[in-house]
Amino acid sequence: MVFEQIATGGCQSYLIGCDDTCAAALIDPELSQIDHYIALASRDGVRIRYLIDTHTHADHFSATKELARQLNVPVIMHRRSPAPFVDMRLADGEMVVLGKLRLRALHTPGHTADSMCLQVNDRVFTGDTLLIGGTGRTDLPSGDPEQLHDSLFNKLLKLDAALKVYPAHDYKGRSHSTIAEEIANNPRLQKRERSEFVEMMNTLNLTMPTHITEALRTNMSGGKTVAHLLAAATATVPFMSLGELKARVEAKEDDLIVLDVRERDAYEGGHVPGARLLPRGQLELRVNTELPDPTRRILACCELGYISTLAAATLREMGFAHAVALDGGMKAWRESGYPLTTGRDP
Structure with missing residues (x-):
């Protein structure tokens, strides 16, 4: 046996x-x-x-x-x-x-x-x-x-x-x-x-x-478990490093949309300079008005990097072929001492 x-x-x-x-x-x-x-x-x-x-x-x-x-x-x-x-x-x-x-x-x-x-x-x-x-x-x-x-x-x-x-x-x-x-x-x-x-x-x-x-x-x-969903999303989504995003923010590149998918209070407490707010729970309903150009490169970010991975995967499923996620999330961004903007961006 x-x-x-x-x-x-x-x-x-x-x-x-x-x-x-x-x-x-x-x-x-x-x-x-x-x-x-x-x-x-x-x-x-x-x-x-x-x-x-x-x-x-x-x-x-x-x-x-x-x-x-x-x-x-x-x-x-x-x-x-x-x-x-x-x-x-x-x-x-x-x-x-x-x-x-x-x-x-x-x-x-x-x-x-x-x-x-x-x-x-x-x-x-x-x-x-x-x-x-x-x-x-x-x-x-x-x-x-x-x-x-x-x-x-x-x-x-x-x-x-x-x-x-x-x-x-x-x-x-x-x-x-x-x-x-x-x-x-x-x-x-x-x-x-x-x-x-x-x-x-x-x-x-x-x-x-x-x-x-x-x-x-x-x-x-x-x-499906949450881990299973995340694993499936991770398999389809590219990631951008904190350092790469910092360099692009400092260079003031306009070919990248940084999309913060946290809730408003977290966003206003500190976000990547120039980032747009679109909470994950509203993504599917507001994406057509907030992101009218599906050819743009979009970087999703959240607190720990999990929700943004799911958001980026959803965006790709919806036709935004250049959506990526921030590796590490805003927690790692803050801990690295990278620049933050508080309140609402103009």
């Missing part, structure tokens, strides 16, 4: 494949590691045939939809998953055939309603249902401590005690555990009575994941 464990911070992904057929599945892939997964599969001589998420993730961005687009392979989740891009929806006890391997799905709701574990050979991929020394939290959307109790004590922990446990997260550098070790040592599993377990889960008072809203939005709908 081909097996690779890939850690991304606290997130754990798994590449598992059949030696005989070279068919592989990727479990809980993370968006920033796409090239790494493809390289590992190539190195191990396997072809990724399935992309599997054990549940709707709330603390990182799943790579399943993007990898499915690149590799033209199906996405698999439990049938309770809300994601519209899922191609194969598993019910409890159903299997994914991977060459000579059989990945059996166990519906284990509690962390989320669509949580499932995958058992294959001597191991079980537990998602966020069972962690090493912990369990998944139950205070996120569709979480339920009573269901988690049932999933753990009436299903998962009744599996072969020797099974190796590979969770979707671990923050202490541990690779795996076993069912027996978790039953004996996991502090959350010592609360075996349902009422005690539910009370414990309801009083954990955990902090929310950093990107919970964006992660849930994109993982549930298949929408």
Whole structure:
């Protein structure tokens, strides 16, 4: 059996494949590691045939939809998953055939309603249902401590005690555990009575994941992350350095329109001399009157360089083929001691 464990911070992904057929599945892939997964599969001589998420993730961005687009392979989740891009929806006890391997799905709701574990050979991929020394939290959307109790004590922990446990997260550098070790040592599993377990889960008072809203939005709908949008924009937009812009401002060149896409108060607090104000939120509506000549060279600038990159990409899509963005933004411009004009330009 081909097996690779890939850690991304606290997130754990798994590449598992059949030696005989070279068919592989990727479990809980993370968006920033796409090239790494493809390289590992190539190195191990396997072809990724399935992309599997054990549940709707709330603390990182799943790579399943993007990898499915690149590799033209199906996405698999439990049938309770809300994601519209899922191609194969598993019910409890159903299997994914991977060459000579059989990945059996166990519906284990509690962390989320669509949580499932995958058992294959001597191991079980537990998602966020069972962690090493912990369990998944139950205070996120569709979480339920009573269901988690049932999933753990009436299903998962009744599996072969020797099974190796590979969770979707671990923050202490541990690779795996076993069912027996978790039953004996996991502090959350010592609360075996349902009422005690539910009370414990309801009083954990955990902090929310950093990107919970964006992660849930994109993982549930298949929408794009902000980082994805920025990466796509960056791939289509040229940039101008701070020094180059300073030189052009000092030379008083009139072939470049500097377009400040911040809000008015930020613009009036200090902007590049001669820059025009056109807030990003009004760009599409005002561009025809503010920028009547699509052949002009336009440099978009904002505070940190992100919004201006998106603005420049939008301008290019609208036909302004010479739109560029300022590398670094106004924060870097100020910190470099470059000239500023306050208030409204005449």
